[in-house]
Amino acid sequence: MQWLPFALVAYLSWAFCNLLCKVLISQHIKSPVVNLITMGVWNVLPLFLIPVQGITIPSFHVLALGLTAGILYLFILIPYFQALAIEEASRVIPLSRLTPLFILLFSGVFAQEALDSYQLLALLMLVVGGFLVSVKHISEIFRPSKAFYLMLISSLVSAIYCLIARAIYIELPFYDGFTLIRTSVAFCLLGLLLIPQNRVEFITTISYMKPHVKKLVILNGLLDFCALILCNFAMSIAPASLVSASAGIQVVFVLILSILLSIKFPKLLYEDISRTVLTQKGIATALIIVGTGMISLH
Numbered sequence: 501m502q503w504l505p506f507a508l509v510a511y512l513s514w515a516f517c518n519l520l521c522k523v524l525i526s527q528h529i530k531s532p533v534v535n536l537i538t539m540g541v542w543n544v545l546p547l548f549l550i551p552v553q554g555i556t557i558p559s560f561h562v563l564a565l566g567l568t569a570g571i572l573y574l575f576i577l578i579p580y581f582q583a584l585a586i587e588e589a590s591r592v593i594p595l596s597r598l599t600p601l602f603i604l605l606f607s608g609v610f611a612q613e614a615l616d617s618y619q620l621l622a623l624l625m626l627v628v629g630g631f632l633v634s635v636k637h638i639s640e641i642f643r644p645s646k647a648f649y650l651m652l653i654s655s656l657v658s659a660i661y662c663l664i665a666r667a668i669y670i671e672l673p674f675y676d677g678f679t680l681i682r683t684s685v686a687f688c689l690l691g692l693l694l695i696p697q698n699r700v701e702f703i704t705t706i707s708y709m710k711p712h713v714k715k716l717v718i719l720n721g722l723l724d725f726c727a728l729i730l731c732n733f734a735m736s737i738a739p740a741s742l743v744s745a746s747a748g749i750q751v752v753f754v755l756i757l758s759i760l761l762s763i764k765f766p767k768l769l770y771e772d773i774s775r776t777v778l779t780q781k782g783i784a785t786a787l788i789i790v791g792t793g794m795i796s797l798h
Contacts, residue, residue, distance in 0.1 A: 506734040507746050513727035515593075515753030519761065520720040522589040523769055525581060528713045532581045533698045534705045538717050539577065540689025542725040546679040556676045563680070565668050570684030572661040577689075579650040587647035588771045590758045594629065594751045594785055595651035597792045601626045602659035622794035629787030632780060678732060748789030755785055 521535070529535055558566070583592045601623055669677045692698045709717075759778070762771040 503734040503737050504746070506730045508749065510727040510730035510734065511747060511750035512753050513723045513730070515750050515757055517720055517724045517727065518584075518589050518593050518750075518754050519757055519769060520716060520723070521581070522584050522592075524713070524716060524720065525585050528709070529705065529717075530585075531701055531705060532578055533692055534702050535581050536574065536577055536689050537692055537698075537702055538721060539724065540686050540692075542721040543682040543686035543689070545725060546675075546682050549675075550679070555679060556672060558672055558676070558680060562668060562671045565664050566680040566684040567687075569661055569664045569668070569681050570686075570688035572657050572664070573685045574688055575657045576654050576661060579654040583647040583650040583654070587645060588758070589769075590755045590771055590781055591645075592647055592651060593754045594781075594788045595648060596655060596658070597748060597751060597788045598626055598652065598655040599658040599662065600792050602656050603662060606659060606663065618794065622791045625787045625791030625794070629784045629791060632784035632787065674732070682728075748792050751785050751789060755781060 525535065529538075580592070580596070583595075604623065665677075665681055668681060671677070672680065693702060706714075758769065758771045759773055761769040762773050
């Protein structure tokens with residue numbers, strides 16, 4: 501169980517990132533482009549270890565996979581940011597756990613294997629939990645919010661991204677694969693600066709940004725990257741299925757932290773913390789966590 505502390509700290513860090521993103525997007529940085537670029541900067545950090553670690557030059561098809569992963573990362577973050585802009589973080593983040601559902605479906609389609617009753621039950625729990633967490637009232641269970649569909653897109657793309665990342669790690673050692681993927685992500689996100697309109701928007705936003713907001717942006721990026729390293733390290737010393745199954749704890753962290761911040765700093769982060777809503781979110785979160793765990797450990 502040596503991997504567990506690393507995984508828990510990673511998911512706690514990501515929970516803080518989720519809430520920081522919500523605050524930044526809601527109150528300070530409305531532009532998705534600026535958010536994408538500020539997230540992209542930190543992905544160049546693995547390059548600084550190359551003089552010490554060294555790196556294997558990958559083949560052309562692996563480089564192509566890395567570039568594809570970088571492009572896909574854009575389409576994971578864009579709907580995620582859009583969902584956070586219009587919905588509570590504790591409703592958005594559980595929907596990110598729908599990624600294993602799509603991985604399961606892709607595996608079934610490409611491997612041409614029928615889903616067994618165990619997998620169908622896990623799938624049902626994820627779907628019901630996703631619908632339940634995304635609606636404001638139980639009576640609207642079949643009319644999920646726009647954030648639900650945005651996170652469906654994000655989770656779908658994330659599933660494809662995960663499958664490509666897995667293919668890269670099969671071809672390359674861990675550090676080389678990690679560096680290729682993160683550098684590709686940085687290349688694609690920072691590449692947005694090549695568009696003049698994006699460059700002007702980014703420079704203008706940064707120029708007028710208050711010092712405390714800049715500190716929050718830096719903190720958000722560092723927490724995200726540290727969580728990425730810790731999670732990947734946990735996967736390097738334990739089965740990926742176990743680490744993935746434990747990811748449900750991030751949803752719990754987000755729910756707890758959002759409640760605490762709503763009580764302590766309601767102007768900073770507002771969430772509906774009425775008993776009915778918390779019960780609804782709690783049940784939905786439990787369904788999603790159990791469904792994710794069942795898929796990951798099967």
